Amino acid sequence: MLALKLAIRNLISAGLKTWLNVFVLSLSFVLLVFYNGMIDGWDRQAEVDTKAWEVAEGQYWVPGYDRYNPFTLQDAHQELTAEVQQMIATKQLLPILMREASAYPEGRQQSAVLKGMDVSQTMLKLPLNDLQNVADPASAVIVGRRMAETLDVEVGESFLIRWRDVNGAFDARMFMVVSTFDCDVASIDAGQIYLDIEVLREMCLMSDEASILVTDLEEAPELAGWDFKNNDFLLSDMKALIKSKRTGGYFMTFMILLIALLAIFDTQVFSVFRRQKEIGTYIALGMTRRRVVSIFTIEGATNSVLAGLLAAVYSTPLFIYLSKNGIAFGAMADGTGLTIGEAIYPYYSMGLIMTAVLLIVVSATIVSYLPSRKIAKINPTEAIRGKVS
Amino acid sequence: MEKQFPVGKSFFTALRDVNLDFGEGEFAGLVGPSGSGKTTLLNIIGSLDQPTKGDAEVMGKSISELNHKQAAQLRNEHIGFIFQTYNLLPVYTVFENVEFSLLLQNHTAAERKKAVMEALDWVGIADKAKLKPSTLSGGECQRIAIARAMVKKPKLVLADEPTANLDSKNSHHILQTMKKLNEELKTTFLFATHDEKVMGYLDRIVKLEDGRVVEDLVNEKLKM
Numbered sequence: 001m002l003a004l005k006l007a008i009r010n011l012i013s014a015g016l017k018t019w020l021n022v023f024v025l026s027l028s029f030v031l032l033v034f035y036n037g038m039i040d041g042w043d044r045q046a047e048v049d050t051k052a053w054e055v056a057e058g059q060y061w062v063p064g065y066d067r068y069n070p071f072t073l074q075d076a077h078q079e080l081t082a083e084v085q086q087m088i089a090t091k092q093l094l095p096i097l098m099r100e101a102s103a104y105p106e107g108r109q110q111s112a113v114l115k116g117m118d119v120s121q122t123m124l125k126l127p128l129n130d131l132q133n134v135a136d137p138a139s140a141v142i143v144g145r146r147m148a149e150t151l152d153v154e155v156g157e158s159f160l161i162r163w164r165d166v167n168g169a170f171d172a173r174m175f176m177v178v179s180t181f182d183c184d185v186a187s188i189d190a191g192q193i194y195l196d197i198e199v200l201r202e203m204c205l206m207s208d209e210a211s212i213l214v215t216d217l218e219e220a221p222e223l224a225g226w227d228f229k230n231n232d233f234l235l236s237d238m239k240a241l242i243k244s245k246r247t248g249g250y251f252m253t254f255m256i257l258l259i260a261l262l263a264i265f266d267t268q269v270f271s272v273f274r275r276q277k278e279i280g281t282y283i284a285l286g287m288t289r290r291r292v293v294s295i296f297t298i299e300g301a302t303n304s305v306l307a308g309l310l311a312a313v314y315s316t317p318l319f320i321y322l323s324k325n326g327i328a329f330g331a332m333a334d335g336t337g338l339t340i341g342e343a344i345y346p347y348y349s350m351g352l353i354m355t356a357v358l359l360i361v362v363s364a365t366i367v368s369y370l371p372s373r374k375i376a377k378i379n380p381t382e383a384i385r386g387k388v389s
Numbered sequence: 390m391e392k393q394f395p396v397g398k399s400f401f402t403a404l405r406d407v408n409l410d411f412g413e414g415e416f417a418g419l420v421g422p423s424g425s426g427k428t429t430l431l432n433i434i435g436s437l438d439q440p441t442k443g444d445a446e447v448m449g450k451s452i453s454e455l456n457h458k459q460a461a462q463l464r465n466e467h468i469g470f471i472f473q474t475y476n477l478l479p480v481y482t483v484f485e486n487v488e489f490s491l492l493l494q495n496h497t498a499a500e501r502k503k504a505v506m507e508a509l510d511w512v513g514i515a516d517k518a519k520l521k522p523s524t525l526s527g528g529e530c531q532r533i534a535i536a537r538a539m540v541k542k543p544k545l546v547l548a549d550e551p552t553a554n555l556d557s558k559n560s561h562h563i564l565q566t567m568k569k570l571n572e573e574l575k576t577t578f579l580f581a582t583h584d585e586k587v588m589g590y591l592d593r594i595v596k597l598e599d600g601r602v603v604e605d606l607v608n609e610k611l612k613m
């Protein structure tokens with residue numbers, strides 16, 4: 001307690017030097033919390049959105065289907081068994097039939113995937129019910145905002161779609177965009193055209209067939225003839241990408257932290273040299289060397305505590321604002337094909353804040369201790385006269 | 390007792406064949422030119438240094454056998470230091486500087502306050518308790534140093550050239566203060582000095598030359 005009291009007194013008396021160190025260190029606090037809060041927010045948002053719009057609690061795939069290999073799409077369809085039909089009827093499964101197609105908006109060719117889904121489904125947030133109550137359900141599609149921009153079509157406009165049926169025969173007809181939707185999950189928007197599954201089955205002669213089955217059951221049962229993919233698998237790419245961004249953030253934070261710690265280290269080295277007379281006096285007055293070392297170490301560590309307090313003062317309003325209003329990523333999100341919202345709402349958890357505090361306080365204490373160890377070897381008779389070299 | 394310091398590959402002998410005994414309540418001085426070994430002897434008695442040969446016994450403790458912690462405890466409990474350059478802690482107020490020794494002894498805040506104000510009263514600067522040392526004169530700073538050394542009522546005060554940076558008037562004032570404390574509290578004072586003003590106040594003068602005791606004089610007043 002005495003060491004802490006003396007350390008704080010010395011720090012405050014050191015004036016500007018202390019506050020410069022504290023300010024730089026506080027930036028580390030803020031950047032560490034800001035960046036990781038943003039990544040956490042993105043992570044949570046992306047997972048929630050992807051589950052809500054695309055994967056629910058998992059998917060069953062036709063064996064051989066690979067979402068990254070378009071050649072597997074051609075054969076990715078199979079007839080639904082009675083068991084599956086029963087689960088679809090009780091809304092435990094949502095069948096999706098996927099077929100490759102070409103769209104021809106104003107004569108341009110655009111590759112696309114046709115996705116047939118139950119128009120009355122409620123498992124995913126996709127607004128398929130817009131396909132109900134239209135004049136011609138057989139020629140109605142919905143697309144995401146990104147796809148509408150790519151095709152350069154608006155609601156009410158039509159364009160030609162060409163596809164192949166189960167026998168490989170080409171067919172084509174005009175489809176009208178009955179609505180568009182806006183979604184953060186780029187993979188269900190870009191290159192995707194949605195229509196009634198019954199219409200697509202009829203177009204492709206694939207009665208009662210589907211390519212994947214989406215389920216919202218937390219304990220998904222085994223289904224014969226289907227490969228179950230849980231969310232660990234389905235979200236793995238997104239998680240890996242976010243993890244890589246987090247690693248980049250760690251590096252940036254580490255660099256800033258390093259600068260701040262170097263400043264503290266430098267100050268400590270300078271302090272031990274400049275304040276040798278004070279050190280000698282402490283020892284002459286009956287303080288043990290260990291206690292003197294602890295005063296200097298605590299002084300350095302107290303920098304980090306003050307930095308945390310300073311950071312809290314100027315960053316708390318900013319963080320509260322950002323967590324409520326988000327950080328706009330609109331233009332960037334569209335080009336990446338990633339699940340990034342128009343705005344990311346950072347998530348500042350207690351765990352994140354405590355980790356930041358712990359990391360900075362511990363590292364500041366260590367870099368404060370290292371130069372302070374020299375005190376233990378100082379000859380007090382020379383230190384008293386300020387003659388330690 | 391002997392004390393050597395390494396100088397390159399050889400040694401410099403700062404003290405040799407020193408055999409002295411100081412009693413309780415003495416007001417004594419180690420006198421001699423620069424380099425005669427005064428400060429070295431004072432440092433050994435103050436447990437800040439150790440002899441190379443022989444031993445120094447202070448308050449029944451063998452200095453050679455004390456480890457860092459035991460030496461710190463001896464200084465903390467029984468020894469007060471007064472330095473030529475005062476060695477006050479500039480970031481602390483006068484009160485806090487004097488209080489420092491007591492902080493190491495786990496006194497309560499009320500006890501500390503009473504003792505500090507009493508010590509500042511002894512040296513006549515109680516009205517400057519809230520000031521920083523940088524705002525005070527050299528004489529006043531040395532009085533703070535005396536108060537800091539005396540506040541814990543040590544058995545021994547070691548003063549290394551306490552008047553070297555003071556003018557004549559301040560020197561006499563300081564010396565009178567210390568003499569008064571010596572008489573009232575029976576504290577032993579041991580000076581390292583070559584200031585003749587100091588010598589006039591001493592009851593015993595130990596002359597050192599090249600690390601040897603060449604004379605051990607007791608003041609006429611004591612002889613009577």
